[in-house]
Amino acid sequence: MMKNYRVAAGATLIVLAACAPEPDGSAGGDTSNQGTVAPVESSEGMLVIRMSDDMAFGPEHALINVGDTVVWIQEGALPHTTSDGPGKAAVPEHALLPEGAEPWDSGLLDPGQRFSVVFDTPGEYTYLCTIHEAAGMVGRITVR
Numbered sequence: 273m274m275k276n277y278r279v280a281a282g283a284t285l286i287v288l289a290a291c292a293p294e295p296d297g298s299a300g301g302d303t304s305n306q307g308t309v310a311p312v313e314s315s316e317g318m319l320v321i322r323m324s325d326d327m328a329f330g331p332e333h334a335l336i337n338v339g340d341t342v343v344w345i346q347e348g349a350l351p352h353t354t355s356d357g358p359g360k361a362a363v364p365e366h367a368l369l370p371e372g373a374e375p376w377d378s379g380l381l382d383p384g385q386r387f388s389v390v391f392d393t394p395g396e397y398t399y400l401c402t403i404h405e406a407a408g409m410v411g412r413i414t415v416r
Contacts, residue, residue: 355399
């Protein structure tokens with residue numbers, strides 16, 4: 273099941289779908305130091321971020337436009353989450369939202385599951401896997 277959250281100032285729209293089409297986004301990306309990672313840009317309004325057993329989001333830094341959708345695909349054998357918002361991180365800087373943006377939390381994602389968020393608020397987002405934060409599983413999304 274794919275969960276879809278619309279992140280916007282004001283309200284959160286939740287849409288649950290029994291089946292979801294294959295997203296046509298790009299994966300890959302460098303998992304080195306966040307400050308030096310070149311962002312991967314979305315194309316056609318969507319970007320795919322993959323989660324795997326290497327304890328990293330791929331890409332680690334994404335550059336998207338307001339209204340774009342990010343789809344996280346859980347490809348590892350270990351469970352993962354994608355979460356952002358107050359109280360989600362042991363290190364507060366690992367869960368940052370721009371003013372007016374709504375937090376999200378995928379909950380536990382098992383292998384093969386997907387989760388998506390539509391980003392309607394511009395700014396910098398720093399998010400994490402709540403299970404593997406200590407292992408460095410932290411990502412960043414810039415919405416322009």
